[in-house]
Every structure is written in C-alpha cells, then in structure tokens.
Amino acid sequence: MLCFLSEFLSLFLFVVAAAGREHGPDVTTVVVSEFSDALLPCSLSTKENLQGKHFNWIKDNNVEVFFYNASVYPNNSHPGFEKLLQERTFHLPEQLTLGNASIKIEFVKLEDAGNYTCIIPRLQAKEERSTIRLVVEPILRDRSLEIPGALVKPFARILDSSVEGVLLRCEVHGAVIKPTVRWLDGDGNVPPTMELTVDERGGRYFVYLLIAVQKTYDNYYRCEATQEEISHRVYDDVSVPEQMFESCPDVFVWIAVWFSGVLSLAAVLAMVTCTKCIIKHARKRSRWPITDWSFEPELKL
Numbered sequence: 001m002l003c004f005l006s007e008f009l010s011l012f013l014f015v016v017a018a019a020g021r022e023h024g025p026d027v028t029t030v031v032v033s034e035f036s037d038a039l040l041p042c043s044l045s046t047k048e049n050l051q052g053k054h055f056n057w058i059k060d061n062n063v064e065v066f067f068y069n070a071s072v073y074p075n076n077s078h079p080g081f082e083k084l085l086q087e088r089t090f091h092l093p094e095q096l097t098l099g100n101a102s103i104k105i106e107f108v109k110l111e112d113a114g115n116y117t118c119i120i121p122r123l124q125a126k127e128e129r130s131t132i133r134l135v136v137e138p139i140l141r142d143r144s145l146e147i148p149g150a151l152v153k154p155f156a157r158i159l160d161s162s163v164e165g166v167l168l169r170c171e172v173h174g175a176v177i178k179p180t181v182r183w184l185d186g187d188g189n190v191p192p193t194m195e196l197t198v199d200e201r202g203g204r205y206f207v208y209l210l211i212a213v214q215k216t217y218d219n220y221y222r223c224e225a226t227q228e229e230i231s232h233r234v235y236d237d238v239s240v241p242e243q244m245f246e247s248c249p250d251v252f253v254w255i256a257v258w259f260s261g262v263l264s265l266a267a268v269l270a271m272v273t274c275t276k277c278i279i280k281h282a283r284k285r286s287r288w289p290i291t292d293w294s295f296e297p298e299l300k301l
Contacts, residue, residue, distance in 0.1 A: 027115075031135045038108045040132045042118030044099035055101045055120040057089075065089055065116065066103050085112065110136050138231035147230050149176035156223035156238040164194070164212035166244045170223035170236075172207040177232075179225040181207045186220040215245040 032038045040057070044050065054069035066089050088106045095102065101120055105112060113136040120128045144150045151172065159167040170181055178198075183191050195210040213221060219240040226233045 027131045027133050029133045029135060031137060032108055033137050034110060034139045034141075035107055038105045038112070038134055038136075040103050040105065040116050040118070040134065042101040042103070042120070042130050042132070044101070044120055044128060047099040050096040050099055050101060050120070053120075055118065057103055058117050058119070059085070060114045061117065066091065068101070084109075105134075108134075108136050110138060112136055140226060140228075140231055140233040142234050143230060143232040144234060147232065150230055150232045151175045151177070151179055151225055151227060151234055153234050154179075154181065154223050154225040154236050156221065156236040158238060158240060158244065159210075161244055162212060165214045166212065166240050167194075168211050168213060168221055168223075168238065168240070170207075170209040170211075170225075172205065172225050174204040174206065175225075175227070176204060177227045177229055178205045179207060179227050181209045181223070181225050183209065183211050184222040184224060185213070186216060186218040191221075213240065215242075219245075 028041065030038055030040060042055075042057075050068075052070055054067070056064065056068065057066040059065050063085075065085050068091055085105065090104050090106070092100055092102055092104070101118055103118075113134055116132045116134060118130045118132070122128065144152045155171040155173070157169045157171060159169055161167070168183065170183055172179055172181055178200075181196075183193075185191060191211045191213055193209060194212055195208075197208040199206040207225075209223075213219075219242070220237065221240065222235050222237050224233065224235040
C-alpha cells in the first residue's frame with residue numbers, strides 16, 4: 001500500500017511539474033488574429049551559426065511541424081510532417097548565422113493554436129528547448145458552412161416611402177443563437193432605430209429592425225447580423241432606388257405647412273380676443289348697455 005501511494009505521489013508531482021513548465025515563466029505566449037501571420041521565436045543562447053546544423057519544431061509534443069537540415073532537407077520536406085502546417089511554415093534563412101531558429105506560420109487558422117516546442121541539438125552541450133504558446137483569436141466572419149446552428153443570412157427589405165424617409169427592415173428568421181442585428185450606411189455609420197422586435201418561438205429567434213433613411217450619395221445600406229458566441233457575422237446589402245426618395249414628402253414642406261397652420265390659428269385667436277376687448281371697454285364707457293349695435297342713442301344738447 002505504501003509503495004502504491006509513493007508511486008502515485010511521484011506521478012502526481014511529475015504531472016504538476018510538467019503543467020508548471022507548460023504554463024510557467026519559461027513559456028512565451030504569442031497572440032495573433034485568425035488569418036494573420038505568427039512568428040514563433042527561438043534562438044540559441046550562444047548565438048552561434050546554425051547553418052550546416054539542424055533543428056526542429058513540434059506541436060503539442062506529438063506533431064512534427066518543421067525540420068531544418070540544410071544538407072538533407074533544405075526545403076522543409078521531411079516525411080511525416082503535418083501537411084496543413086508544412087505548406088504554411090517557414091524559417092528565416094537570413095537569421096541562421098545569428099543562431100535564430102524562429103519560424104513563421106502564415107495565414108494562421110484557429111486549429112493552429114497550441115504549444116510549439118523548438119529543439120536545437122548541440123554536440124558538446126545539452127540540447128536547447130523553448131516553448132511557445134500560440135493563441136489564435138477568432139475574427140467575426142461567415143462561419144455558416146463550418147458551425148452547425150450558425151445563421152445563414154439575414155434579409156434586407158425595402159418597405160415604402162414615408163414622411164420620415166424610405167423605410168427599411170432587417171429580418172432574421174429562426175436563428176438558433178440569438179443574434180445582434182444592426183443597419184449600416186455606405187460610410188459604416190449606424191442609422192437611428194425606429195423599431196426593434198425580438199421574438200423567441202420554439203427555441204429560435206426572430207428579429208425585425210426598422211429604420212427610416214434619407215437620400216445619400218450612394219443610397220447603400222447593409223443589414224448585419226452577428227452571433228458573438230461563435231464569432232459569426234453575415235449580412236445582406238440593399239441599394240435604395242432614387243425614385244423612392246422622390247416620392248417622400250419633403251420634411252421642410254411639412255414643417256412649413258405646420259407653421260403656417262399654427263400662425264393662421266394664432267391670428268384668428270388674436271382677432272377674437274381683440275374684438276372681445278373692444279366690446280368690453282366700449283360697454284364700460286357708455287351709459288347705455290350696448291346690446292344692439294344698430295341702435296344709436298339720442299344725445300342731449
């Protein structure tokens with residue numbers, strides 16, 4: 001029993017030590033965006049020339065990524081390499097004389113994330129190793145063909161002309177993951193929202209976003225839906241015809257009509273008020289109540 005506990009404790013300490021090395025201070029973290037290039041640094045501490053020598057990179061301790069040996073495999077063609085990485089991984093030939101064994105991974109994908117170990121063997125000393133933790137941050141893009149449940153596409157619709165402008169509606173039908181919906185104009189600005197409706201039916205989301213737009217230099221608008229949880233974004237574009245804006249009542253005309261109506265009403269009210277005031281003052285100054293304006297009292301001399 002004591003022997004078993006001793007072996008178990010030894011194994012536990014080994015796992016803890018390995019985890020500490022993987023995420024400890026000796027691990028360098030490189031963070032890049034999806035589809036960008038990643039440079040994984042590795043250099044000899046002595047900076048001695050690596051030309052004519054060899055070094056290699058492995059991923060997650062079991063996948064060969066890169067092998068350099070100028071005399072045998074000058075073009076990184078070592079058999080058994082990870083094909084998807086081999087075609088996008090390169091070393092820095094001009095840096096070999098400085099002891100630089102760094103590699104560059106082009107067009108990084110999400111699945112490229114992981115721990116990369118650089119191994120440089122040395123004849124008269126212990127091999128040098130360095131570990132790089134590559135973190136790949138996803139970008140918002142169309143993943144409808146990659147992730148089940150990703151929204152295929154929203155719908156941009158032109159409804160009608162109104163006093164506020166041309167009415168546009170962005171529609172999302174039956175999304176599994178609740179999306180964020182917005183409109184964008186040709187300059188990337190977000191127009192004011194008139195009405196937003198979000199319904200959930202049977203575990204699916206139906207979203208309707210209504211806006212009113214005025215004439216611009218291109219009359220171009222984009223209905224955009226984003227599902228942040230899966231870094232997924234899709235859109236639908238629409239171009240509003242010129243004649244749609246011609247049929248919209250000019251807002252300034254409506255304002256002018258409104259003001260003229262208000263002024264006309266104010267003038268009528270002012271005339272009525274003045275008339276009442278005149279009658280009131282006339283009654284106070286006269287000895288006879290004025291009930292009939294056709295009657296003219298006879299004045300005494």
